[in-house]
Structures are given as C-alpha cells and as structure tokens.
Amino acid sequence: GAYPSVSLTCPLPGVPKAVFAAAEGRERFETRVTVLENGLRVASQNKFGQFCTVGILVNSGSRHEAKYLSGISHFLEKLAFSSTAQFGSKDEILLTLEKHGGICDCQASRDTIMYAVSADARGLDTVVNLLADVTLQPRLSDEEIEMTRMAIRFELEDLNMRPDPEPLLTEMIHAAAFRDNTVGLNRFCPVENTDKIDRDVLHSYLSSYYTPDRMVLAGVGIEHEHLVECARKYLLGVEPVWGSGRSRDVDRSVAQYTGGIVKVEKDMSDVSLGPTPIPELTHIMIGLESCSFLEDDFIPFAVLNMMMGGGGSFSAGGPGKGMFTRLYLNVLNRHHWMYNATSYHHSYEDTGLLCIHASADPKQVREMVEIITREFILMAGAVGEVELERAKTQLKSMLMMNLESRPVIFEDVGRQVLATNTRKLPHELCALISQVKPADIKRVVTKMLHKKPAVAALGDLTDLPSYEHIQAALSSKDGRLPRLYRLFR
Template sequence: MAEDVQMKRIGEVELDEVNPHLRGRRVENHLGKTTPSSPDRDSNLDLPVLSSRAQHDKRVSQLRHRGGTSNLRTPETWRSCKFSSQSGQPPVCRWSTHPPLSQPLPGIPPPVYASLKDEHHTTQVTTLSNGLRVASENRFGQFCTIGGIGKVELVELEEVNPHLRGGRVENHSGKTTPSSPYRDSNLNLPVLGSRAQHDKRSTTEFADKDKILYELEKHGGICDCQSSRDTFVYAASANIHGLDAVTRVLGEVVLRPQIAISELEGTRTAINFELETLSMRPEQETILTDMIHAAAYRQNTLGLPKICPSENLSKIDQSVLFTYLKHHHTPERMVVAGVGVDHDTFIESVSKYFLDQKPIWEQDSGLVIPTPGLAIDKSLAQYTGGVVQDECEVPVYAGPSGLPELAHLVVGLEGFPHQDPDFVPVCVLNMMMGGGGSFSAGGPGKGMYTRLYTNVLNRYHWMYSATAYNHAYMDTGLFCIHASCPPTHVSEMVDVVVKELVAMAGMIGEEELNRAKTQLQSMLLMNLEARPVMFEDIGRQVLATGHRKRPSYFIDAISKVKKDDIVRVAKKMLRSPPSVAARGGINKLQSWENIQAGLLHHEGKIPGNRGRLSLFR
C-alpha cells in the first residue's frame, strides 16, 4: 500500500529547488508574463515535458500491475533530481522475464559478419561440350537470379503446320507452296510465352505448376517467363543455397515440359481473355507497337505480329509446340546466365540438368511432327517502311478522368542494331527527345526538360502524349515517336511529329545534350542495381556477342557522344522511308507520301499545310 502511495505521488513534484519560478498547480513556461496570484510566475506551462513524464509514470504503473518492474528510479537518479516530496527511497525494480541486452540471446546462432575482400566484378563465360553457353557473375548477397535466354529466329514451318507463324519466327514474304496454298500470316510464338506465364509448365519431374511453385518456395524463390520478338527468357530468383534445386526446375521447364491438354485449354482461355481486354483498354501501346513493326517490316521477320490472332488458338496443338521447341530450344541457341552465384558451382548444376539429361523430344520422338526438310531460316530483317492504319473507336477511360477519345499516331524511321557503332548516339538522342503523357508525374529526372515536353506537350494543349521509342535488334533498329490527340487535331499532330523528327538533325544545345547523357548514364546504372535486370543484361549480351561489355564501357561511350554524332545519326535515319501506324478517329490523317515529303524538307513542312501551327486551335 505504501508503495502504491509513493507511485501515485510521483506526479506531485515541488520544483522549488529546481526553479523558484515554477510553482502551483498550473505550472507554466517562461514567456515573461506574470499573474496577480503569483508575481514571479510565468504564464505558460511546457506541457510536452510534463505530458511525457506523465506517460512515463503511467507505463511504470502498468509494468507493476503486470508483474514487471523498472530500474529507472534508482536512488542515484532520485537524489540527482532533488525530488523533495519523496522522503523515502523508491524501490529498485528489475526485469524478471527478459534477458539483458548485454548478453547473447539463448538459442540464436551467432551472427556471421561480412569480411572485407577484393571482389572482381567480371562476367565468366563457359561453353559446354554440347554448345550451351553458361555465363555468370558473382555478387554480394544471399539471393541469386538464374535463367535461360533462347534466341528466336526465322523458321519455315509450312510443312509442320500452315497456321503457325509470326513474331519473327518465320519468314513469310507472301509465297505459297503446293503443300500449303492457304498459309496464314502468324506464328503463335505468344502461345508459348503466354502458356509459360500462366501455367509455368508441368514437366517430367513436376506433375503440375503447383509442384514447381512449391519447390521454389522452399528456397524463397519466384519465377517468370517472357517472350519478345527475338528472345525467350526463363528466370527464377531464390536463396543461394537453393541454386541446384532452382537449376533443376529451370532445366525441366525449358527442356522437359509436359504439355497437358488441360493446360493448353487453360492457356487458350487466358489468351482469349487477354485479347478481349486488349480491345477494351484505352491504352493502345501494345497494339501500336505491333502495327508500327508491321509497317516498318512488311511481311517479313519483325513485321509479323507478336499478338496472337484468336483464329490461330484452336490450330495450335501439342505436337506443333513440341516441334517448335525441338528446333528452337537447342544448346547453341541458348545461354544459361546467373547473378550472385559461384561460376564453378553453377556450371556443375547446369551440366547436370542441361547436358547430362536429354530433352523430352529426344526421349520420345513421337511427340514431334516428322519434318525432314525443316530448317532454321536466318534471314535478316528487311526494313521497308509503309503505313498501317485502323480507323475505329478507341475506348475511353471510365469515370471522370477528363481524357476524351484519342486518336493515336506513330511515325518511325529505320534505326540501328544494338551492335552498330552508332547505337549509343541514337540512345542519347532518344533520351534527349524523351516525352511522356499530359498527366505524367513531374520532378527532377522525370524528363520534363526533354524536347517532346518543352516543344510539344507544353505548347499544344490538345496533345495528350508524345514519347520517343528506340527498338534495337541484332540486325536492325526502329526509332519512332508515338503521339495522341483528339481526332479533330490529327492533321496538326502529324505536322508536330514530323517537325520534331526533322529538328533532330538541326541545332542541338550543349545543355540539353549533357542532360540527356547524364540521364542515360544514371538510368543505366540504376537499372543494373536490380539483380534480375543484371541477369538479363548478361544473358542478352552473351547470346548476341559471346561476351559481356561492362557498364563502364557504356558510361565512357555515352560521355564521348558529341553534337555531330547526334546530327549524323539523325540525318541518316531521316533518309529512310517512314513507317506510319495510326489508330482511332484518323479520317484526317495525311497521306504517307506527304509525310515522307515533310521528313525530307529542311524545316519539316508537309505539302499543302498551313505554314504555322496555332497554340490555341
């Protein structure tokens, strides 16, 4: 009882000996004010101080009720504060249920501290006996990212299935053969990519995708598969101690998949849903990317659509897919890359699951369609230029977005392959053009000072987006500007885009060039901080060239880009025939011939148009 009284009196403190000006029940802080009742008294209490102390006293009281105690109220502390209202010494309290922090916790393993050592950040590349390349780079951390990257080239599959085409997998220039007089125009490369994304593929070792995910979850792993116009990428990230298990999963998915009928039907359903969603979305970038490639590479290689036509889904069966895998998932066309792994350990695991164990189509030849004359066509992409347009109603955003119905336009020029000496200058040019949407978040580093912002979006209120893109491949490239506006301003939008393309070969300021170079260097280094991005960089470079160039190489190359380099690559691109893709309300779209004439004019003037654009029309 006496202890409770003492605990309650903690808040009743006489501060005579601390400060003679602090007295009474309403203690106040020092603002120089006095009151009749206390001439020396200040007028405002420092409430946060007493409030904090009151909270502390409440916590101490709660600790007593729970059986715990505190050693904060030691005799030395009490006497140093000169609390005259307490005649007796407060009880000394100690924790009784928790160990002190000065001692190691029982049952916890001792920490393993990182040691200082000289790390050599070099990418090691080894070619196995079957031609498979293994590339890796060690990196500090407890997790690793590994995966396989396969090359997608041109394949003549007319003897396999006349309906299988597209996405740079086959070379279809309109020819027909007696065996397939009605060949369709699209391979279903997206079927494989979508199937891998949705189903993760059952394999000979794993009955279904749940077994694969369960195996990865043991090591904190995740997986992904992506398909592009020129590569397939299978990747997984997991704890470094699960390297062998994850490599096993990767080998099973790539070389020994079991394509069940139920999985194939599920993938067809998923792709149909995605196609329906794509047609109802206001965003048109995916469709326009296919359209601009179709215009730039008419009826060949990269011009074949990546989006799967719905009529082809029912024509793709297990034998067709296995035949495709047999001819594309071959060792000489693949690279297995890893980040954060020991190279020798990685080679051992890869050899076990990619070299010693055979692919499923070699174990069972009945899975594939007999194709004695089937061969991979290594034709180069042929840039043609042209126009692809689709006059339709583009969906609008639901709700009060403020965005009207938009018409979309893409104007492209032939660019440079990623191994071309002018690849780095055109990347700097792309960064200098920049761009974005009218509702893009601003701020430093967001591209608000790029040309398509300062010259287009900030000047023409009816322009809702303007963005530059640079697509680079092994044997070609495509540089383009994507813009959108209401259908009533389509003609003016063409003028604006053409003028900006022509202005690339004009006067270039030193400040904007340095800003673009700095932004490109920053983006490169920041992206490579992510382990999956670094994995893809290693895999793609080794697949294309057999080795990897260090980031320092590109940083140095970017810093050496001059104004003359930008002007030179811009003039070279402007000499190529334009590629035009348009979708939406485009009845006012100008002809391809007029667009080409405007690009060849030194000021970008299109024949028959008014000389000056109004900012307010």
C-alpha cells in the same frame, strides 16, 4: 582494462592490428562465360546477397515464326512452368520453389524467350534442375493447351479494350516498318490461330529452336563454378521430350526494313468511362529505321532517344523527370491540346526503330502529325551542348539505377551473352556514352532521315494526312506537310 594515458591517435598496446576490407579491382565484377561441349553458354555475374536470379534465355521469338503458325512464342510464354517430366503440375513447381523462397516468370519478346527464377542461392541445384525440366521436358498436356487458348483469347480482348494503346501501337509500327518479315511479324497470337496450335506444332518449332547452341544459362548472385557444375549435371546430354533426331530448320533471315503505314479505324470515345473519362484521342506513331544494338551508332541513337524524351501531359514534374527533353519543351509545353508525345527506341541484332508516339483530339490529327515530322527534321539541326550533356547524364544514371536490381542485371547478362558471347560492363557503356558528340547525333539522324517512314495510326482517322504527304514532310527542309488547297472550306 582502461588505457588512461594512451592518446586517441595512437594504437592501443596489445591489441592485434586491424585488417580493413579493400575493394579489389574491377575483376570481381566481370561477367564470366563458359561454353559447354554441346554449345550451351553459361554466364554468371557475382553480386553480394542471399538471393540469386537464374534463368535460361533462348534465341527464339515471334521473329522466327515465318514458316510456322504465328503465335507459337505467345503460347510457349503462357505454357511456361506448367507440368513437366518431373513435376506433375504448376502447383508442384511453385511449392518446390517456395521451399527456397523462390518465384518464377517467363517473358517472350520478338527475338528472345526468358525462363527466370529468383530464389535463395542455396537452392541453386534445385533451381537449375527445374529450369532444365521446364525448358526441355514440358508435358504440354491437352488440358494445359486448352487453358492457354482461353488465356490468350482473353488477353487479346483485353488488349483491344485497354485505355493505354501503347502495346497495340508498338505492334502496328513494327508491322508497318518490317512488313511481313522478322521483327514485323505479330508478337501476339492471332485469334484464328488459337485453335490451330497444338502439341505437334509446338514440338516441331521447339525441335528447331530449343537447341543448346541457341541457349544461355545466366545467373546473378552465385559462384560461376557452381553454376557450370549444375549446368553440366542437368543440361548436358539431356534428350528433350520432342527428341533430337529431327532435321533442324532455323530461320536466319535478316530484318528487311520496308516502311509503310498501318491504320486501324477505331471508335475510342468509350475507352474509359467513369468519373473522369479520358477524352477521345487519336494516336499516331511515326518511326524510322535506326540501327542494331551491335553497331557503334547504337549509343548515339540511345542518347538521341533520351534527348527527345517526352511523356504524358499530366506528368508530375521534378528533377530527373525529363521535363527538359525536346518533346516536353517544344511539343507538350507549347501545344496544350496534345495529350502525349514520347520517344521510343527499339533495337534488335540486325536492325532498330526510333519512333515518336503522339496523341490528341481527332480534329487536330493533321497539326499533330506536322509537329512530329518537324521534330524529326529538327533532330538533324543544331544540338545544344547543354541538352546533349543532360541527355548523356540522364542515360548514364538510368543505366546505373536500373542495374541496381538483380533481375535487370540477369536480363542484361543473358541478352548480351546470347547476342555477342560477352558482356560490356556498365562502366564501359558509360565511357561510350560520354564520347558522344553533337556531330554523331547529326550523322545518325541524317542517315535515318533518308529512309521511308513507318506510320501507325489508331482511332478516328478522318483528318490523317496521306502516307505520301507524311513522307514528303520528312524529306522537306522544315518538316511541314504539303499544303492542301480546297475550293470549299
């Protein structure tokens, strides 16, 4: 069977012609959406692989709790995947999933609650059945509710003792920016409410918010038709355990940005004891209203957040770590006494918040606040071509790298379809990022600086400037705090 005389450049005689796989356009990567008769949206994204991530996202979160006891979403997150009509206990659910190599998770945020399962794609039928049961038929037994109360009390204690105060500061800055409304409502259950929330309270909330038109069943790594078929089987015409006869009372209020300050005086000197204790720090977060993720300005704000960047003063450097972002170059590299300076951008369907978190020794709080207010004012100044390109490239690479992971694609598909009924694909987002010009950054910053600031402060606040002074600094030309004249220094 040898071919001694055939040149390597010629096809072998008598061998069938090779057929090569071809990449067939972009349509293979489209997110497909089907709306069922009851208003439930089914969205899927194909992805090569044996495993899939499927879940139900509900347009419900702490922002909808104004008329209810605060903390319901926190309870529901902890109670997820407990006993249901079909499954007697959490263990039974886990054993069912184990047969398909599956894991489950529930996460509640200010505006969405997500019940998700990753499992072998062949177990799709079982998974959708389980998700439908967990979402619409939970037993919420007295014993489970009591366990949840204990878990929440423990979590609240832990939250106040952690050396990393970031979750606490995020709560405080939202409370300051949107005082007593929508996204400013507390995401964690207040201690005094843990005993008041029971099955009746949960049912009255669920009957208003857990309705098919407020849900998306999203899947990644499965065939769309199969997912729709399972949705029809388990999520169409299903009577939830709380009944569907009640009148619905949905809070449709739009976020009202108020600005303001939330201060928590706290002794942080013993936060982390041990061989290398973290020194006592005071934490400040200053934020301004940005825009919702539905607006065109969302992309320039995302680029601006990348350009500010920042992090801790003990980051191990290296390419792509953001060491050339403004908060590193202008703040951490110049002021060695600052422990942390990081930019965050929170965005919701009707508003957003761009904030900078900084921490330093309590004696240097005044100086630290001024450094941050100066950085806010400098955002409206000249934007270098190089730093803008770097921020855009970093944002695109972060987007693409995050979307390598199946659970992240799932969350992206689910959240976008829940908010807009469609999904912008990564290459469309990258094209929008590429179009951002220095003028766009300047425009969004100028608009942002006209708003009152939101301030959160935690720790020893003896030297904290007054809210009026911080506001004055942010409306000045150079971001400096008004000078204090003391007769006796």
